[in-house]
Amino acid sequence: MVKFIEGQLVAEGLKIGVVVARFNEFINSKLLDGALDGLKRHGVKEEDIEVAWVPGAFEIPLVAQKMANSNKYQAVICLGTVIRGSTSHYDYVCAEVSKGVAHVGMATGVPTIFGVLTTESIEQAIERAGTKAGNKGFESAVTAIEMANLLRQI
Numbered sequence: 001m002v003k004f005i006e007g008q009l010v011a012e013g014l015k016i017g018v019v020v021a022r023f024n025e026f027i028n029s030k031l032l033d034g035a036l037d038g039l040k041r042h043g044v045k046e047e048d049i050e051v052a053w054v055p056g057a058f059e060i061p062l063v064a065q066k067m068a069n070s071n072k073y074q075a076v077i078c079l080g081t082v083i084r085g086s087t088s089h090y091d092y093v094c095a096e097v098s099k100g101v102a103h104v105g106m107a108t109g110v111p112t113i114f115g116v117l118t119t120e121s122i123e124q125a126i127e128r129a130g131t132k133a134g135n136k137g138f139e140s141a142v143t144a145i146e147m148a149n150l151l152r153q154i
Ligand SMILES: Nc1c(NC[C@H](O)[C@H](O)[C@H](O)CO)[nH]c(=O)[nH]c1=O
Pocket: 021, 023, 024, 055, 056, 057, 058, 059, 080, 081, 082, 083, 084, 089, 093
């Protein structure tokens, strides 16, 4: 008999850390709204959510790591938006934030969710922050809950 293990989308009692970048705050505030909505609608209490603002996406991994190492949270959600400009800066920021967030999850064992938009245009970012392509923040909240519950069972 195969035993399947799945994380349920039930979040009562979970404590969640959120790291959100101020750079492109216009978009990121919508991602944060989506994440908070997703957490609360699945049962996370407001007092069990802590949000840390950082300057830009590049700074997300360090603060996510500190949160994950604190043993206060069952998951850490990382939110930001990197929009391609006219130089190679975009590639450096994207590489570091994606590698850094993945590293935090692997190094700490705390699910660390990549809710960072990496887009070619501001329009693509707006589409993914609560308009026609959903809200990456909400999706990240659901992923955090599923992963926190999955890891408890393994
Ligand atoms: N261009 C974007 C940045 N750049 C700023 C960096 O993230 C960082 O704060 C700075 O280099 C200081 O270390 N950040 C974003 O979040 N999004 C961008 O599009």
